[in-house]
Amino acid sequence: MTIRIMFGPDNQMPPVIHTPLPPKTEQIHTPVADMAGIGRVRKSNPSSIEKDRDKDKDKDKDKVAEILNELESYIGLIIVKRLIRDLQAFVEIQKRRTHERLIAEPLVLHMIFKGNPGTGKTTVARLIGRLFKEMGVLQKGHIIECERADLVGEYIGHTAQKTREQLKKALGGVLFIDEAYSLARGGEKDFGKEAIDALVKAMEDNKDNLVLILAGYSQEMDWFLQTNPGLRSRFPIHIDFPDYTIDELLAIGKLMFKTRQYELTTDAEDTLRFHLQILLSSHRYAGNARLVRNLVEKTVRKQAVRLFQKPSSSREELIQILPVDINLENL
Structure with missing residues (x-):
């Protein structure tokens, strides 16, 4: 700001100091609805964070659609495809109910796959892991494939350790156990029962971050579920994989x-x-x-x-x- 000092004709007169007035500014009237404060809601354009979230949701939907299209491209498996679609709908609706603060069904998604070798069980398990990841059910969506030898040890305590190692690898994804009925074979002194107990405990402890899929021949899997009364109730989803025509x-x-x-x-x-x-x-x-x-x-x-x-x-x-x-x- 410039200050001017002017002297009159008489040098004995005090100088006159002129200070310019500040420039006029236009008054901005803020609508009441836009005023921030208690009981007020600021009306503004969506923030960049919200826009990014919307973009991420759209990307997730595109990925889910891509995975489901891949499923549809598989030859046969008509019943399996229908059940996977049903699962997708169930998971999505429970998420919507939770968002609206309604009571939602717990997402217990452990599964039993029954069918002969080569009927698509492992392929579908991998696809389910990817699908659940894109739907926000699993953090990683990867799959750990194992069998009896990867779980059952040679001495007391060894089995629990080996089983926990496989479970740790599978956290955030799917643990797929092929020929799972073999865990119940071998009599009372067999260490397979120890592996089953460790799996059951992990299912309860990590129910929000692990999907366990047990697979095998139809008759053998039915027998396996009968050996432990608590197993069937822990696997609410049973999918039969028919032979191809x-x-x-x-x-x-x-x-x-x-x-x-x-x-x-x-x-x-x-x-x-x-x-x-x-x-x-x-x-x-x-x-x-x-x-x-x-x-x-x-x-x-x-x-x-x-x-x-x-x-x-x-x-x-x-x-x-x-x-x-x-x-x-x-x-």
């Missing part, structure tokens, strides 16, 4: 060839169907994808041996699978 097995085989950049001729497709029908009628657990994968890999090797006998091969020959390439020997 002949059409589903054929579709799986064709997809496996396609992902490897091979194509079946029309005659080769008929030959593949014929061999799959033989497998289904002769093998107890033939109706699964694992056996089809073995057949596909064996076919690719046979095609390679056939083409290796020629000095050169065209691109079409390298892609085509012929009926002579498909064989069940030593499968």
Whole structure:
């Protein structure tokens, strides 16, 4: 601010000091509704934090949709897909009820998977871990896959230690135990019972940060649940994985060839169907994808041996699978 001093004509007169007035400022009238204070709510645009939260929610929804689309792309598993959709709806509605301060059902999501080998149990378990992570049920959503040898020790106290180690690795995700019924075999002196007791305790202690999935053959899993009266009630979700039909097995085989950049001729497709029908009628657990994968890999090797006998091969020959390439020997 500039201050001016002026002297009059008479040097004996005191100087006149002029101090400029401060510039006028416009008065800003704050609407009552915008005034902060007791009983007032400030009306403003959403903060950047709220916007970031909304973006994160949208990303989570996109990831959930992506995972569910992947589930739908699996061949067969119609009942399994429906149950997973039901689980998603149940979890989401309980979250909404909690947000509205309504009574919500506890999210006890431990599961029993029953079915023959190669029917998709491990694949679906991995997908469930990812799905629950994106839905906010699990922190990490990873999966730890183990069996009896990873849990049962050789002396007293060793089993509990090994089981706790696997549980610690699985916290925040899924602990998947294949052939879980083997834990109850071996009689009273077997250490498998110790592993079961440790698992039951962990289910209660970490119910908000762990999903336990026990898998195995249908009949054996039913027997296993009967050996311990408290087990069945702790696993409210039971999912049966049916064997694949002949059409589903054929579709799986064709997809496996396609992902490897091979194509079946029309005659080769008929030959593949014929061999799959033989497998289904002769093998107890033939109706699964694992056996089809073995057949596909064996076919690719046979095609390679056939083409290796020629000095050169065209691109079409390298892609085509012929009926002579498909064989069940030593499968």
